[in-house]
Amino acid sequence: MKNGLCFLIAAKRSEMLQLQQLARTSELVHATASLVHGLQRERGLSNLVLASGGRLHCAQRQQQVEENRAWEADIRQCFNALDTDSPQPEHGARLFSRIAYVLQGLDALPHLRQQIAQHNGTPERATAAFVKLVAGLLAVVFEAADSASDPEVSRLLVALFNFMQGKEFAGQERATGSAAFASGRATHAAQHKLLNLLESQERCLQVFHDFASVGMAGLWHQSQQGAPLAELERLRRVLCTAADGAPLNPEHSSPWFEVCTRRIDSMRVVESRLAQDLVTLCEERLAQAERELQAYLQLKTVPPTGTPEEQANAFFDEAPAPPPTTVAQAGAEPATITFATDRDALGPQLGRSILELVHAQSLRLQLMEAELDTARASLNERKLVERAKGLLMAHRHLSEDDAHKLMRHMAMSQNRRLVDVAQAVLSMADVLPARNR
Template identity: 50%
Template sequence: MKSGLSFLLAARQCEIAELEQLARSSDVVTVLGRLTHALQRERGLTNLFLASGGLHAAELRLQQVAECQRFEHEVRTHLDRLDTDASRVPHGARLFSRIAVALHALDGLSELRSRVAAQAMTAEEASAALSKVVAGLLAVVFEWADSATEPEISRALVALFNLMQGKEFAGQERAFGASIFASGRIDSSTQQQWRHLIDSQQRCMQVFADFTDFTNPEVLAAEQATQEPRTLAELERLRRIGYTVSGQDTMDARLGQAWYDCCTRRIDAMKVLEDLLALNLRHLCERTINRARTDLRDQQELLDALSAQAQATRPGEPALYGPQLERSILAMVQEQSARIQAMSNELDTVRATLNERKVVDRAKGLLMAHRQFTEEEAYKALRQMAMNQNRRLLEVAEAVLTMADVLPGRAR
């Protein structure tokens, strides 16, 4: 019969299998990041193009579309190589569903681009559609971050995901500002939306900073490059100009290009940091796998010694391991048990930061069920409440959930 020890070994092997799965996924995260970055640029250029009635950025946009298509092909190639054998993928149901949604969104891109080229949609509509595609890609990364079971790796994935999400808010701000500078119009509701985008970026970058190891000089340097003082000063200056003009003013349309360039410098620096984190994540996975393999080998040797001794005892009699081996077994069981507990404690802490997103999703779901909202309407309603009450999205979502029991006509 299998002993406790052989289950300890099986547990270790499971850990290694999960780590290997994660190591493979870190490559996919890298190419997803690349496509996300390219789509964010396309969104900015599309906004400049549409808001200026086709006057600006027409050529740049086409070049960007070609780059997006290359990266989309790369993503599809990587996803193709993913092991989708149901019996071998933990959390596969959620992950593959997210991938299906993301791929379906990518399928819609070519029709979207034809309508943009024909100027058959507004800058706002195109921006929303491209943001939805990016959200689909980030949801895949989120699923990976949520499924990691090794705390150090989970920590690295949470940092990376929040950097990507923060960069996406920065990208949305770039597109948002681009259409304001191009149209020369702003009103108080738009101002609120803008502030909201700035706050969302700051929160993501805070979580990123909380979970990042800045004792690594490369990471520190790359992080400081995202805060380059001249770029930041220019960004704040343009934010002030865009933000303080009143309803009927028209703005210098050339400011739009300055805005786009300034945002892009900052976002590109974030991309360099993102690539570095993705590379470090891959190395971290490799180191962790090697360490787990060494441990497994040591435990396997002990188990072999035990089996040899067990076979030396007469059949039917309980094996006597001797006091020294008994102590080794006890130490091993206790060590593993304490390690699993410590991992689980730390994991809970790390994952708590992913909760904000989950709480908001749950509040959205509630509004969809109670008020027959679409997902987009539900999100807009939450955002509107947050803006009106000058509160964080999380707070509003929590308030919605607290009221769940008193909302009428709950569908089950």
């Protein structure tokens, strides 16, 4: 018969098993960041190849393709290492579903590359194809961030996801600007797209800033100084302020591509550090959880204090002794509180009753959940947009692209943010079907 102690230990073991899964997911996120970066480069090079009719950058593209094949092999290995047969955390089904999508995309990649190598198709089509695959990979990182069970890991994943998403918007900005300069003419449509990408980028980088460590945010700000950024801002201004139909200098296409690339490469340095930090943090957490579990398991040999009668009275009468909790405010981080109960000292359970330990554990789990909720709340904006898109797809039988375009159009014509349109779509959904059916 399992007793209270068994479940006290089971709760601890459950935390540890969750961290193990989180550690595997983090390896996957790390590999994803590398592949995404490679695909962003390949996208840029493929554009140059197609736009020049195969005269330019063919060798570099080929080299990047080779490199990406290695990253792809890495990520496929991570996918294989995931345990798909055991019970998964709640988000398991969503993560697997995202991975299924990515694998379809990776399987389609050789075919796309063949077409590009034969200078088949437009730069726009190639860009759209890579955008789709990268979006699928980012969705994997999103699910990982949404399902992390440790508050600190969750914060780091939120920072990383938003940084990656911001970097992807920067990559799309590069492609959009290149095409605009190359076309030699400013259009309102392209300007609007560009302004949208800039705004989305800023929002992502703000969330990154809110959730990243001070050191990491500093590293990012440091990299955003100096001449290249000033040149980028100048070219952005040229692109965004030209009158509809006004001429643009096609010669600017190349320096634009150049400064954008330098910025994206500097983002890669931060991204790569974030991804590495994530893996390290998970390893630390896991080692810590294992030590904690061992300390709990010791209770089986060193029984806790109190006779059965004392324990009974303790349960019904006495207020449990307060857990030896220290409340620490994490430096200049956004306001959250870290409760270190049994985390900092090993074996604090010796000399305490099971009831005290149960109270301390419940308290810690509760406060961990509160911290997790804070980090996850930052992911809600994207979720609302995705859900609204899903609703439109289901109600109006739209494709995903068309649903997104419809919402984008509503946002533009009503001059509202995409997330506000999403909210409106979702609240309408509660009303409309009832009337229509």
